[in-house]
Amino acid sequence: MRSVHMLPCVFQNLPWPTSTVSFTTTMSESSDEECPDLVPSLCNDVTLTEEPVTDPPTLPEAPTVTTKIPVTIITGYLGAGKTTLLNYILTEQHGKRIAVIMNEFGAGGEIEKPISLGESGEVFEEWLELRNGCLCCSVKDNGVKAIENLMLKKGRFDYILLETTGLADPGPVASIFWLDSELCSDLYLDGIITVVDSKYCLQHLHEQKADGKVNEAVRQVAMADVILVNKVDLVSAPELSRVQEEIRSINSVAKLLETHKSRTELAALLDLHAFEGNSDRCDRDVFAATVSPHTDSRTSEHSHHLDQSVSTVTVELSGDMDRDMFENFLQDLLWEKSIKNTKGETMDILRLKGLLSLRDCPRRCLLQAVHELYDLEETSAWPESETRINRLVFIGRNLDHGVLAGRLAQAVK
């Protein structure tokens, strides 16, 4: 049984800036309590078929993993190549019925829309605009419900791509879809793709925010499961290495792909199951982290080049973890924010993944956390041939390997 753990007030506290992350630019006065409607957005070059789309093959009533619809979040700084990526995905032979949701439209509803024509000219993707709902100040799952309602009307989609605005922190959006899958939704968060512009990436990563907070470009890199290092044609080989090194210093577990015009294998982008414990992939990610030469305590080594000092720290411990003590640690770290580095600065977690060996538990336990939310899920049994181990990958600010390892060691016997 899995359930995401959160602070009781987390819905109200989702840091969701109205101006940047609502799905729409217009808000109806009375819509806060209601579920907003998703309507096909009107665009000159895209015509939507009005006929109800043929129902998908009949599936068993009981919710199974296969009936759930993946949501991939596409994020990246302004002009990095997100729309180019959407265009590419939509025109590739993916054999899926894809719905695309953009979380911000220009003031007049005028936006560049990826071409979404099928081979014979028919439109096979849905363009959706969330007209009269604002996600930040109404119930958190309105956006999700709106998508579900639309599917009731239009038939199911196979896949949902959600492009966030270039200045958004993908964390809150991710939390909404992740949480909702716990509430028996038809949707689940498949993964977060971040597109970066090789030419301007370093400049964006180094931008200082007036309030001293971690800037959006860094957050987008920190949250990612896959990072497209795009526009490789605009930089020299040494410049590209520099960019990759910097990205790795922030997030050393995401998959890095060099791209031109955001093109890469679709298999590297869709159906990642990055938040699913029941896929081997997750385990592999966590395992891969230790092999990466860039992991581990890079804070001390590299803090000079990154003012934001967001980094990846991996802690590995043998022995069995006490579940209660571990959860106390997580709550101190994520909720109370009482765990500080040696300089007395609060450790600020953006993303956390882990593989745990819990005491008296024959199964591997996978941990996922995004901001304040965390989820512990028991997965496959530990193979006899394998040494049980605890391996945690922290991505965040002011991280200190020694302090984290010390706290975790107390929970292991």
Ligand SMILES: Nc1nc2c(ncn2[C@@H]2O[C@H](COP(=O)(O)OP(=O)(O)OP(=O)(O)O)[C@@H](O)[C@H]2O)c(=O)[nH]1
């Ligand atoms: N030279 C070069 N240009 C690219 C590449 N990929 C995308 N572009 C161009 O970069 C510009 C911005 O690309 P978009 O896909 O619109 O970027 P975006 O992230 O959607 O931008 P916003 O929606 O404004 O945040 C477009 O003119 C693209 O054609 C690339 O690999 N190389």
Ligand SMILES: [Zn+2]
């Ligand atoms: Zn709002």
